[in-house]
Amino acid sequence: MRVAGAVLAAGAGARAGGPKALRRAEDGTPWVEIAASTLRDAGCAPVIVVVGAQAYEAEVLVPDWAETVVAWNWAEGQSVSLRKVVEDATERGAEAILVTLVDLPEQTVAAALRVLEAATDDAVLARATFGGEPGHPVLIGRRHWGPLLAALDGDRGAGPYLAAHGAQEIDCTDLGGGTDVDD
Numbered sequence: 001m002r003v004a005g006a007v008l009a010a011g012a013g014a015r016a017g018g019p020k021a022l023r024r025a026e027d028g029t030p031w032v033e034i035a036a037s038t039l040r041d042a043g044c045a046p047v048i049v050v051v052g053a054q055a056y057e058a059e060v061l062v063p064d065w066a067e068t069v070v071a072w073n074w075a076e077g078q079s080v081s082l083r084k085v086v087e088d089a090t091e092r093g094a095e096a097i098l099v100t101l102v103d104l105p106e107q108t109v110a111a112a113l114r115v116l117e118a119a120t121d122d123a124v125l126a127r128a129t130f131g132g133e134p135g136h137p138v139l140i141g142r143r144h145w146g147p148l149l150a151a152l153d154g155d156r157g158a159g160p161y162l163a164a165h166g167a168q169e170i171d172c173t174d175l176g177g178g179t180d181v182d183d
Contacts, residue, residue, distance in 0.1 A: 001119050003139070004094035005039025006085040007032060007066075009102035010052025010074040020103045021051050021058035030061035031105050037063070039137075042112035044098050048088050050081040077155030086145045095122040097145075099158070100137040107136065107177035115139050115170045126168040130178030134159065138167075 009021035009032050023031045036047045047066040051058035052074025059068045069088055071080045082099075089097050096119055100107060111128050115137050118126035124141035127134055138158060140148060144165070151161045172178060 001095050001121070002093060003044050003096045003098050003116065003119060004085075004089040004092060005036070005042070005044030005047040006089070006097050006099045007035040007039065007047070007049040007102055008078065008081045008085070008099065009035070009058060010050050010071045010081045011078070012053040012075070013103075019053040019058060021061065022054060023103075023105075025105055031102050032058065032061050033063050034105050035100055035102050035107070036066045038107055038109050038112055039098060039100060040065070041109045042098070042116060044112075046088075046092055046094075048085055049102075050084050052081070077153075078157040079152035079154055082152055082158060083149060086149060090142075090145070094142070096124055096139055096141045098137050098139050104136060104177060108175050111172040111175045111177055112137050114172055114175065118168050118170060124168075125162060125165055126170055127162055128172040128178065129169045130173050130176075132173075133178075134162070134169075135172070135178040138162065 013020045039047045049062045050069050052071040055070045062068045069084045071084050122142040127138040
């Protein structure tokens with residue numbers, strides 16, 4: 001099954017003092033590169049990185065092998081980024097999308113692989129959980145893209161859709177990396 005990877009990195013990072021797409025790990029590696037590499041190393045192709053706030057500064061941090069998509073209307077909320085990902089994945093013939101966030105620099109390839117194990121067909125709907133709490137990555141099969149897009153609005157992401165449609169929960173607690181970084 002062809003699974004595209006997607007890194008959502010378009011927000012302004014209001015709680016974090018600026019766009020998280022511009023943040024770097026202690027060793028200097030950009031968070032967008034870490035997130036994109038995690039998805040690539042799990043076997044996703046292509047890997048799509050959605051930037052928005054300070055897009056010009058953010059896109060230079062995206063690795064050359066990943067695709068950068070700019071959500072110019074990023075301020076409308078996370079739904080804009082998800083729409084961009086679905087559009088791009090559709091054009092590339094993907095059957096599913098594995099979505100993660102830029103602010104999970106400790107997320108592991110092992111967690112992505114565990115969620116990908118649920119990818120049996122294009123009707124898959126699965127998400128990582130950490131300590132019983134929903135997290136990322138999230139796997140969305142192509143059959144869900146149309147209904148998901150119809151349900152998206154503003155800054156509301158896929159969470160309500162996943163809950164309403166019984167997304168398979170994949171426990172990744174033992175793998176760590178499920179906590180977003182806001183400071």
